[in-house]
Amino acid sequence: MFKFKVEATTSGRARSGLLNTLHGTIKTPAFMPVGTLGSVKSITPEELTSAGAQIILGNTYHLYLRPGCDIIQLFSGLHKFMHWNGPILTDSGGFQIFSLAKLNKISEQGIIFQSHIDGSKHDLTPEKAIEIQISLNSDILMCLDHCIEYPAARKKVTEAMELTSRWAQRCKTMWMEKTEMDNALFGIVQGGMYTDLRAESVESIVEIDFPGYALGGLSVGEPKDQMFEIADFTLPLLPDSKPKYIMGVGTPEDLVELVGMGADMFDCVLPTRNARNGQLFTNFGKINIVNSRFKNDTNPIEPGCSCYTCKNYSRAYLRHLFLSKELLSYRLNTIHNIHYYLSLMKTMGTAIEKDEFTTFKRSFYNKRATG
């Protein structure tokens, strides 16, 4: 049964909590590694667990196209199909349609689009988005929303935000009809970079009443300051008794700032994608493993790091693997980056429990400055 409880609050707005799902309990603040196609690229569920993953994200758009819901249903959902027994949050598919597919038509009814793989024509309605996520046996489903690009004119943002609210109601209705409501459905707040539209969106979405809320349409190309401004403005408007999720964000610095503003959940491809590009996260900042200064470096990526990669391999070896395009490279890099992100979340959770978030934040930035 889905349940959220704030466990600790700080003198600021940062908070920690527990989120119960049918597949396990998640400590918040939580970061969700992205398992686009039913696999967090290059690593196994066991490696995810040992890196500290509590919940992962699956992309509805990708899974709907490949392998298709009929196949995943043979396994009663995504968990057994991909051998991950923990909680799964699925997005609605909307964001990927807007960013990857060829969009044919968007109407009150829903979206008609063409697959980025084979050009085949498909439609997605709020109802269908829920049905697909139910077939994936998702623990946390997301409403279909209308994402728009940055920058966008106020009129366009307003229309998209209003459509998102009407779709949210249809998603809620479908979810109540088709599930026992022991999973969760999150509503998504839109409104672009306009604070008044964000406020309006919060009002209409919260009125529908969801088990959790997300901020969509951030990290879509806007200046970082603006992203923080919108999050800072919008997060306090959401009910504190519900989990608050910032979609598709971000860098380690983003996570620290946003947790400080009261955000509970995050997902982002950054740790996994950067790993495959040889970019590794450390407490002293990001390093690029191809750098020639690592050629003879017998140290691990980050001395003291307890991840499998740092415990067993040197920068020199990882540089060699990456330069040689060895498959093991992507995997060892991914293990480290995921571990880094999840450790950061854990450290923040502990700091919040001890009401030492400000001290943590100072130390976080100090290490980077000396790195």
Added chain:
Amino acid sequence: MFKFKVEATTSGRARSGLLNTLHGTIKTPAFMPVGTLGSVKSITPEELTSAGAQIILGNTYHLYLRPGCDIIQLFSGLHKFMHWNGPILTDSGGFQIFSLAKLNKISEQGIIFQSHIDGSKHDLTPEKAIEIQISLNSDILMCLDHCIEYPAARKKVTEAMELTSRWAQRCKTMWMEKTEMDNALFGIVQGGMYTDLRAESVESIVEIDFPGYALGGLSVGEPKDQMFEIADFTLPLLPDSKPKYIMGVGTPEDLVELVGMGADMFDCVLPTRNARNGQLFTNFGKINIVNSRFKNDTNPIEPGCSCYTCKNYSRAYLRHLFLSKELLSYRLNTIHNIHYYLSLMKTMGTAIEKDEFTTFKRSFYNKRATG
């Protein structure tokens, strides 16, 4: 200290034994997964061990070019560099020079070649081949030999075979000079498809006296029958007190036949390369995971198989990963194929100990016929 002991013989020529090295003991017959560039492609040393690997092979040519011996020596050799604590056999580099590099000149002295990566010019002499393998801290070193293509004229084969013998003597001298001889150096028998030249090669190589012997120049394009004919003719000529290694071979059927002829050791890229191409080995023959009949197949690759992949994933999932070009695909496939090969070797070892090799062989072919 290197030592080989035959533990069991059969009514035929198949035998099992124990091979001691400084990094551990190997049960023979043994298959060595190939770790070309200091990594068995896509998998970790822990996964190798749990698939049953006892020893792996490193490619001197590749490692010499990338990352270079100076870097590997910072780790006192390949074991620590790549985090594999078991025995390592290294080839001499010769075969890869003949098959991959641009060959500039071959003389009594050695080989001058250009790197297949950047065209840089290098030379390899028998002495240098040994020095490089010593710097890799190899447990079993191989003599530099002169491999030739198939088919080749008798004159050319004779010259290459004789040069191989002279180089073998220089390798032995260098090895005695530069090591404690607590590792092993294997001599390589050449002679192409000419049985009398093979006999001559055995005589001169065995006269030099090595801790082990290999058959080179097989599986280079000749008909399968001819490969078996040469192996069947040559293997009994080698001293039974020494390990007998067939280089670069082969399919599961090849291994069964050659173990039956008294071969003790093998290496081949087949299980790893095929895995990355979606070709999976089973007791009932090879399957291609892209086949549409696996689309809805909730069974593991091989029901009853105890490998990590078969215990946790279905054919439908593996097909999906492969079609989606997910990195996890290559890895899960590789784990299965390596496990298959190593289990086959183990099964043969047990059959030999019980003097049931003939029964084993019948059952091996029967399963394939009904598959």
